[in-house]
Amino acid sequence: MDFPVIKGSGYVLVHTPNILKEAGSTQTTTRAKNPDDEYLKKLDDYLRTFEEMVAYAPNQAYIGNILPDELKDIETPWYKEENFIEGGRFGIFGEIMPEDEFYALLKHVDVFDLVKLSQEFIKEIEPKVAEHPILKEMEIELGAGEDVSELKDLLKNHAEPLYLDKKLVGCVKRAHESDVNLNAHTILENLVAKASAVLSVKNLAAKNNIDLNDVDYVLECSEEACGDINQRGGGNFAKAIAEMAGCENANGSDVRSFCAAPSHAVVNAAALVQSGIYDNVVVAAGGSVAKLGMNGKDHIKKEMPVLEDTLGGFAILISKNDGVSPVIRTDIIGRHKVGTGSSPQAVISSLVTDPLDENDLNIKDIDKYSVEMQNPEVTKPAGAGDVPESNYKMIAALGVKRGDLERKELMNFVKEHGMPGFAPTQGHIPSGVPFVGPASVMMKNGQIEKAMIIGKGSLFLGRMTNQFDGISFVMEKNSGAKKEENSVSDKEIKNMIAGAMRQMADNLLGETE
Amino acid sequence: MTDKVKERVAGVFNEVAAAIESGQFGQKKKIGLTLLDSEHGIDELKKAARLAENNYNDLEVELIGCEGDKCSCLADAHSIMDQKLEENEIDAAVTLHYNFPLGVSTVGRVVTPGQGKKMLIATTTGTTDTNRVPSMLKNTIYGIAAAKSLGIEKPTVGILNVEGARLVEKNLRKLKENGYEFEFAASVRADGGSVMRGNDLLLGVPDIMVTDTLTGNMLMKVFSAFNTGGQYEAVGYGYGPGVGEDYDKLIGIISRASGAPVIANAIKFMAEVSKGNLLEITEIEMKAANNAGLKNIISEIKNSSSTAETEAVKEPTKKITDEEIAGIDILEIDAAKETLWKKDIYAETGMGCTGPVILIAEEDEAEARAELKKAGFVE
Numbered sequence: 001m002d003f004p005v006i007k008g009s010g011y012v013l014v015h016t017p018n019i020l021k022e023a024g025s026t027q028t029t030t031r032a033k034n035p036d037d038e039y040l041k042k043l044d045d046y047l048r049t050f051e052e053m054v055a056y057a058p059n060q061a062y063i064g065n066i067l068p069d070e071l072k073d074i075e076t077p078w079y080k081e082e083n084f085i086e087g088g089r090f091g092i093f094g095e096i097m098p099e100d101e102f103y104a105l106l107k108h109v110d111v112f113d114l115v116k117l118s119q120e121f122i123k124e125i126e127p128k129v130a131e132h133p134i135l136k137e138m139e140i141e142l143g144a145g146e147d148v149s150e151l152k153d154l155l156k157n158h159a160e161p162l163y164l165d166k167k168l169v170g171c172v173k174r175a176h177e178s179d180v181n182l183n184a185h186t187i188l189e190n191l192v193a194k195a196s197a198v199l200s201v202k203n204l205a206a207k208n209n210i211d212l213n214d215v216d217y218v219l220e221c222s223e224e225a226c227g228d229i230n231q232r233g234g235g236n237f238a239k240a241i242a243e244m245a246g247c248e249n250a251n252g253s254d255v256r257s258f259c260a261a262p263s264h265a266v267v268n269a270a271a272l273v274q275s276g277i278y279d280n281v282v283v284a285a286g287g288s289v290a291k292l293g294m295n296g297k298d299h300i301k302k303e304m305p306v307l308e309d310t311l312g313g314f315a316i317l318i319s320k321n322d323g324v325s326p327v328i329r330t331d332i333i334g335r336h337k338v339g340t341g342s343s344p345q346a347v348i349s350s351l352v353t354d355p356l357d358e359n360d361l362n363i364k365d366i367d368k369y370s371v372e373m374q375n376p377e378v379t380k381p382a383g384a385g386d387v388p389e390s391n392y393k394m395i396a397a398l399g400v401k402r403g404d405l406e407r408k409e410l411m412n413f414v415k416e417h418g419m420p421g422f423a424p425t426q427g428h429i430p431s432g433v434p435f436v437g438p439a440s441v442m443m444k445n446g447q448i449e450k451a452m453i454i455g456k457g458s459l460f461l462g463r464m465t466n467q468f469d470g471i472s473f474v475m476e477k478n479s480g481a482k483k484e485e486n487s488v489s490d491k492e493i494k495n496m497i498a499g500a501m502r503q504m505a506d507n508l509l510g511e512t513e
Numbered sequence: 514m515t516d517k518v519k520e521r522v523a524g525v526f527n528e529v530a531a532a533i534e535s536g537q538f539g540q541k542k543k544i545g546l547t548l549l550d551s552e553h554g555i556d557e558l559k560k561a562a563r564l565a566e567n568n569y570n571d572l573e574v575e576l577i578g579c580e581g582d583k584c585s586c587l588a589d590a591h592s593i594m595d596q597k598l599e600e601n602e603i604d605a606a607v608t609l610h611y612n613f614p615l616g617v618s619t620v621g622r623v624v625t626p627g628q629g630k631k632m633l634i635a636t637t638t639g640t641t642d643t644n645r646v647p648s649m650l651k652n653t654i655y656g657i658a659a660a661k662s663l664g665i666e667k668p669t670v671g672i673l674n675v676e677g678a679r680l681v682e683k684n685l686r687k688l689k690e691n692g693y694e695f696e697f698a699a700s701v702r703a704d705g706g707s708v709m710r711g712n713d714l715l716l717g718v719p720d721i722m723v724t725d726t727l728t729g730n731m732l733m734k735v736f737s738a739f740n741t742g743g744q745y746e747a748v749g750y751g752y753g754p755g756v757g758e759d760y761d762k763l764i765g766i767i768s769r770a771s772g773a774p775v776i777a778n779a780i781k782f783m784a785e786v787s788k789g790n791l792l793e794i795t796e797i798e799m800k801a802a803n804n805a806g807l808k809n810i811i812s813e814i815k816n817s818s819s820t821a822e823t824e825a826v827k828e829p830t831k832k833i834t835d836e837e838i839a840g841i842d843i844l845e846i847d848a849a850k851e852t853l854w855k856k857d858i859y860a861e862t863g864m865g866c867t868g869p870v871i872l873i874a875e876e877d878e879a880e881a882r883a884e885l886k887k888a889g890f891v892e
Contacts, residue, residue, distance in 0.1 A: 258866065260866070343862045344864040348864060383840040391868055457865070458866055470864075497525055
């Protein structure tokens with residue numbers, strides 16, 4: 001079998017403290033209940049600057065300037081200044097973008113003139129856009145801009161504000177008077193998802209020397225829905241992103257499955273490539289506005305910065321086997337089936353040990369497991385614990401039960417086959433895929449051979465079913481050589497020779513007659 | 514043709530050329546035989562080696578112990594034998610009193626007195642599993658693997674009427690329904706069925722007689738020594754090759770009482786299973802059986818025998834669980850659920866995208882949280 005490969009990946013983060021304040025779900029619901037809530041008042045004092053957010057070690061891991069394992073050697077809490085690391089806003093997989101540049105991108109990806117920016121802001125941002133390595137190539141036209149008074153009028157007419165340092169610099173208009181699916185808040189959410197996904201695809205191309213004209217198909221896998229009153233969630237983000245990124249020859253569609261969607265999308269993309277339907281398929285997703293500041297109240301309670309000030313995005317290109325890039329072992333796929341059940345043991349067995357068993361692999365044969373890579377510094381104060389660690393413990397506990405490892409090895413396994421969480425808590429973003437980039441690097445360096453990427457999700461959040469969901473796949477270092485054709489068995493060869501000898505015997509007999 | 518194929522064709526030509534020169538077609542299987550600890554002395558073993566080489570031209574015997582290799586005890590001989598097997602100096606070996614790892618047991622072969630038919634007995638020594646029924650289920654697969662390596666394409670399986678036979682039969686049917694292919698034998702008794710009685714045993718009705726290992730061991734003795742009083746095993750093929758999942762050596766077992774004719778047959782038996790690729794076939798059969806759910810069946814059997822004691826906590830009335838409580842250590846999540854059950858609060862466990870959770874009905878959430886806090890599961 002000739003497996004498809006992961007040709008490259010792009011990872012971006014966007015620092016959006018103002019969008020957090022205006023549109024994150026914790027903040028909007030709090031404001032709806034009581035506009036003078038203490039939490040909202042305190043919020044400003046607990047937000048980070050762009051520099052603080054860039055120097056934050058997990059963010060540097062996300063864009064590829066350090067490997068996730070290196071986080072083990074950095075003192076915690078990572079958000080303390082003395083534990084900041086250098087690395088800058090550009091990384092080997094992508095970049096970290098400040099909010100002002102992102103507003104320009106937001107305007108650029110909006111094709112219905114719903115994003116309005118102030119004249120003053122446009123003047124300030126244009127030189128920055130002209131210097132940005134990717135934006136400068138995108139022919140971004142921001143126009144003349146609006147008067148701030150006009151923006152204020154639009155806010156009275158249900159637009160969502162865009163602030164910078166408490167200054168109104170723009171807004172997002174609603175797209176329809178009465179359709180809730182097209183109100184300003186939803187349009188903002190969707191444009192943010194689109195813009196951050198476009199930035200991810202652009203970084204994927206820039207960092208891996210990829211010609212986006214070669215992309216045949218885009219699978220988008222975020223947690224947003226776009227559509228109007230007649231087809232809420234109808235789509236198609238993928239094609240909108242492909243258009244803006246410049247994938248002229250691409251077709252596309254959206255894949256939804258809560259947090260598990262990225263892994264589903266990668267497996268689907270692998271299938272499309274392996275079947276020969278397409279040669280190059282991009283899997284991409286942008287960030288989620290709703291989850292900005294989700295655990296902010298707990299963070300402030302613990303006197304720490306509100307760490308969820310960051311949008312995440314990623315893009316992965318899956319292509320035909322090039323003999324170099326890591327392959328996707330499409331014969332080792334773990335599936336959470338409808339009949340699997342929801343108990344932790346059942347879920348992990350279906351995703352981890354069942355596919356290993358089918359392929360006669362041991363739990364230790366996978367060098368690294370990538371689970372829900374949520375940054376524990378975000379989740380622990382909110383009472384959700386260290387998410388990656390509890391997943392690793394479950395895998396290890398199953399291994400002990402099966403006799404793959406001894407009980408005393410349990411914590412060692414967690415350390416060696418796991419890694420610290422480093423992804424922003426953006427729902428689908430942390431789900432397995434953040435390690436695809438680092439895994440490729442580690443395979444190139446000869447540090448690992450096999451990595452399992454596990455995407456999981458709870459579907460009952462949508463109140464349609466109580467089912468959990470999940471899918472896993474294995475990435476493997478490319479062995480280089482194409483597979484030797486071994487279709488002729490020894491026995492067949494012997495039969496061929498025996499046949500030839502009989503013919504020879506017949507010939508001899510024929511001559512004597 | 515690629516170079517690789519050409520090389521293989523050339524190899525076959527060389528083989529044929531060698532065969533024409535020597536008059537011996539096909540490679541001879543090299544079988545090791547340890548020379549210690551037989552009740553009949555070293556000479557009986559040497560006699561067996563000569564007998565085997567004279568009777569069968571497709572094998573040669575390599576004697577291990579006492580002469581070429583200096584060793585004074587059986588353990589030394591075993592380690593020399595293991596090494597030779599590992600380095601492929603010999604294809605298979607015959608020995609006695611050998612300790613197989615857990616999971617490996619031997620498939621013996623007897624000549625039944627009723628009709629002089631050859632029959633496999635699965636299994637005859639070693640430990641397949643610590644649990645009786647799972648052990649006999651695996652014995653069946655081991656027996657089928659051995660039979661296929663002997664060239665019996667569609668071997669028939671009978672289950673000896675020992676304790677657990679009906680459960681074994683029921684679960685084998687399940688395997689068969691799930692797609693694991695094999696045939697049941699039919700008892701000669703009027704009431705038929707695939708559970709075998711004394712008559713079937715004496716006649717050799719099935720190709721493979723499945724039994725527990727202890728009974729199998731006793732049957733071997735009876736079949737091979739019923740006419741000599743027990744001190745000398747005169748007929749049959751010995752206790753057979755050790756078979757097991759992931760086991761990678763071909764070692765055949767005889768007993769201290771085995772006589773030269775039996776040992777010679779045991780040597781032949783090992784040459785045949787080596788030629789028939791028993792190790793690969795075992796792997797294929799186990800995989801096929803596992804694909805048909807063997808592992809699940811076994812864990813079900815084991816669970817059903819253990820849950821009876823542990824299922825002390827009663828499940829409260831089921832409720833719609835629309836809230837979740839996170840932050841409980843994965844290793845304690847089931848204990849946490851039981852703590853709630855004991856308080857008559859309905860809860861389920863789940864593995865969401867943010868790790869393990871307790872699923873709970875909205876109206877119970879506060880109370881559940883308090884209980885979990887009291888019990889120290891959450892902060």
